[in-house]
Amino acid sequence: MKLSKKQFKQDFEERLTSKFATDLTKAGYQEIYDALASVVKHYYANIWVSDNQYKDETGKKQAYYFSIEFLPGKMLKSNLLNLGMLKTVREGLEDFGIELDEVAKVEPDMAIGNGGLGRLASCFMDSLASTGLPGNGNGIRYRYGLFKQKIIDGYQVELPDSWLNNGNPWEVRRADKAVEVTFGGEVWLEDDGKGNLIPHYKDQERVLAVPYDTPMIGYENTTVNNMCLWRSEVPEELDPKFQNLEYMRQTSMLSAELYPDDSNYDGRLLRLKQEYFFVSAGLQRILHHYKGTQKKDIRRISDYIAVHINDTHPALCVPEFMRLLVDDYGVGWNRAWDTTVKVMSYTNHTILSEALEKWPEEMVKQLLPRIYQIIVEIDRRRTAELLPKIGASLVHNTRIIKDGQIHMANLSIIGSHSTNGVAKLHSDLLKDVELHDFYEIYPERFNNKTNGIADRRWIQIANERLSGIIDETIGKSWRHDLDELKLLKNFKDDEKTLEKLQKAKYDDKLRLAALIKEKNGIIVNPDAIFDVQVKRLHAYKRQLLNALHILKLYFDLKENPELDRVPRVFIFGAKAAPSYHYAKSIIKCINEIANMINNDQTVKDKLKVVFMENYNVSLAEMIIPAANVGEQISLASKEASGTSNMKFMLNGTLTIGTLDGANIEIFEAAGDGNNFVFGLTKDEVYEYYRNGNYNARDIFEQNPVVNRILNALIDGTIPNIKSEGREIFDSLTVYNDEYFVLRDFNDYVRAQADLEKLYRDPKAWAQASLMNIANVGRFSSDRTVKEYADDIWYIKAKKE
Ligand code: 26Q
Numbered sequence: 001m002k003l004s005k006k007q008f009k010q011d012f013e014e015r016l017t018s019k020f021a022t023d024l025t026k027a028g029y030q031e032i033y034d035a036l037a038s039v040v041k042h043y044y045a046n047i048w049v050s051d052n053q054y055k056d057e058t059g060k061k062q063a064y065y066f067s068i069e070f071l072p073g074k075m076l077k078s079n080l081l082n083l084g085m086l087k088t089v090r091e092g093l094e095d096f097g098i099e100l101d102e103v104a105k106v107e108p109d110m111a112i113g114n115g116g117l118g119r120l121a122s123c124f125m126d127s128l129a130s131t132g133l134p135g136n137g138n139g140i141r142y143r144y145g146l147f148k149q150k151i152i153d154g155y156q157v158e159l160p161d162s163w164l165n166n167g168n169p170w171e172v173r174r175a176d177k178a179v180e181v182t183f184g185g186e187v188w189l190e191d192d193g194k195g196n197l198i199p200h201y202k203d204q205e206r207v208l209a210v211p212y213d214t215p216m217i218g219y220e221n222t223t224v225n226n227m228c229l230w231r232s233e234v235p236e237e238l239d240p241k242f243q244n245l246e247y248m249r250q251t252s253m254l255s256a257e258l259y260p261d262d263s264n265y266d267g268r269l270l271r272l273k274q275e276y277f278f279v280s281a282g283l284q285r286i287l288h289h290y291k292g293t294q295k296k297d298i299r300r301i302s303d304y305i306a307v308h309i310n311d312t313h314p315a316l317c318v319p320e321f322m323r324l325l326v327d328d329y330g331v332g333w334n335r336a337w338d339t340t341v342k343v344m345s346y347t348n349h350t351i352l353s354e355a356l357e358k359w360p361e362e363m364v365k366q367l368l369p370r371i372y373q374i375i376v377e378i379d380r381r382r383t384a385e386l387l388p389k390i391g392a393s394l395v396h397n398t399r400i401i402k403d404g405q406i407h408m409a410n411l412s413i414i415g416s417h418s419t420n421g422v423a424k425l426h427s428d429l430l431k432d433v434e435l436h437d438f439y440e441i442y443p444e445r446f447n448n449k450t451n452g453i454a455d456r457r458w459i460q461i462a463n464e465r466l467s468g469i470i471d472e473t474i475g476k477s478w479r480h481d482l483d484e485l486k487l488l489k490n491f492k493d494d495e496k497t498l499e500k501l502q503k504a505k506y507d508d509k510l511r512l513a514a515l516i517k518e519k520n521g522i523i524v525n526p527d528a529i530f531d532v533q534v535k536r537l538h539a540y541k542r543q544l545l546n547a548l549h550i551l552k553l554y555f556d557l558k559e560n561p562e563l564d565r566v567p568r569v570f571i572f573g574a575k576a577a578p579s580y581h582y583a584k585s586i587i588k589c590i591n592e593i594a595n596m597i598n599n600d601q602t603v604k605d606k607l608k609v610v611f612m613e614n615y616n617v618s619l620a621e622m623i624i625p626a627a628n629v630g631e632q633i634s635l636a637s638k639e640a641s642g643t644s645n646m647k648f649m650l651n652g653t654l655t656i657g658t659l660d661g662a663n664i665e666i667f668e669a670a671g672d673g674n675n676f677v678f679g680l681t682k683d684e685v686y687e688y689y690r691n692g693n694y695n696a697r698d699i700f701e702q703n704p705v706v707n708r709i710l711n712a713l714i715d716g717t718i719p720n721i722k723s724e725g726r727e728i729f730d731s732l733t734v735y736n737d738e739y740f741v742l743r744d745f746n747d748y749v750r751a752q753a754d755l756e757k758l759y760r761d762p763k764a765w766a767q768a769s770l771m772n773i774a775n776v777g778r779f780s781s782d783r784t785v786k787e788y789a790d791d792i793w794y795i796k797a798k799k800e
Contacts, residue, residue, distance in 0.1 A: 073617025318415030573615030
């Protein structure tokens, strides 16, 4: 959108005065932010309206991405960038003596997601709009986002994230579009005399679902999609039975809190309620829209909508869509089922068994009696149909209802036409191992969609310096098509370009060093290797392996302080699920290792360890550009994809990593020698599982280095660790090291040494860094969503 600086300044000043009855001399940052957001909203409002009109008029098929989490982070700069106004607004504000970046700090992160899965959903939202694809989000407007993490005495402490306290300028409450979602009560079927079974209900608990729409603005185009988030409220007219405080409290609780766990299935009733709540509300709104404004024949709805099930949390889409078609719109069962399968598609994000969602039949029956009947009927018909064709064992293994439980992954696969994993290795594991029985029955449903990232946020916004240097070197086409970064390869031997890249990295390190000083009071050496591991804390991600290696470096230096070592700063960011005891112990250990090392004068500035509290999207935007090395060291086969690995690559960070998830594709794309690979392969891991012959105790006893390091956890070497040291020691030596940390230790040390060696050759390092940037194109989520659009959703991009 064309906007002159003059126009902007005028609009902004007027808005500041009309909104807050103040002027530039007196306004605070909150007021400046609100006025600015309000002006920006005014700029995009008409584009939003027009694009909605365009979508309604053309009646083109749209996709709806159902996700129980979204993790957009801050919206101000991203909206400005996408509207093509970032520079104008920055300069306009400067004229008033205001720093845009200071204003942007006022905005709280929108953190209604845990980590990878939620952030992926938000990257997809950006990419859908930016590639002109009609694709919308559907989720929950949690009153409290992911907890804020404080570190007190080395321990994680959780504080509430009350992100809506100062309002949210981007959302629009649409009270007119509220719908009702019902729970519990009784249901029975009565024949209507024409052979149709009609459900009748009694004593249902009603919840009002009110949608809040947030525009998803495309990058320099005319597409504005919608992210619809539902809030639960008490309906105005309540049946007397429900006019009590407990019910009202329960109802508003529904959308109060995000579950803070990203890898563990939590079988609480409230969680199941949340799942049905946003699924039912979302599908109702979609069907109203197509019946009402679009006057579409409901029997052809699969030509107009695609619904995506992001992991199993929205799996109730399958029976709920059936319910709406059959009960509310009078579609026959068979036709409804064909339609449902055509409309739905599903992505699996993990193979960890503890994350597999299962709900007790009894619970579903009580809470969602009609949905329960429909699931039973789906299961019954499928079993009857398939038994004679494929035999009892295959049918049994893949049933939706088994052992008194409803298996949400089975429901998702059976009720949809597409099941995908999120990186090649992960998708292969689904086909070959984890979901092999399903693959035998429905081979055509299985496919891979390697994850991607919204590159605009992760370089244009997070790293303006590097973006500018790339512009100078190859022009600006890469800003619209990340594959164009390939052009950088022509500069691999160009000293000037390499120097500029090094300088940019150095400046980003200075920026992070200043933040570390401010937040942690630790002074770090900007010439050191900044080695970063930022992600949720989980045993399979093996932050512990990183910590043990740090201990090794420390003991080496203690023994020989004059050792010729490249200085290192190890930076961690990680939240642990509040109920994940072991993960919290690892946080404590890392913090006490950090205290020990940072306070030891003998290692001077050769080694520093920094745990940055409250890792979130905004902090990621500061940390990732400054990283020389990114740690992607999960046990092979456990990390479905990973996406921070792609953000690091885009910022010229070299990866030290295992052959897991998308790392494999990154190593291949970047080319040999440009990253550091180590560790067991997935086949070797599975071989150990088959043979059951892993023995961690042997490694502990036979490897003197490992022995020394592990003993440090229990012999008082690390001041101030308590039972955590013993707990971790035991997990490795007594409970046989579930994630093969000790098995991979030696090779990790070897890869770390290779890394240090390369770093001593600044030119070679800069070249490897350049090759990572030059080959990152395929990891843009623009590519990923185009693949979903072409292969799964069958939606088409708008032509500009
Ligand atoms: C389920 C039931 C009850 C409570 C919580 C949950 C729950 C919530 C979130 C389970 C899992 C999640 C999130 C999983 C996740 O983030 N997975 C990551 O997804 C990324 C995007 O595909 C991948 O890159 C990561 O590899 C994967 O770990």
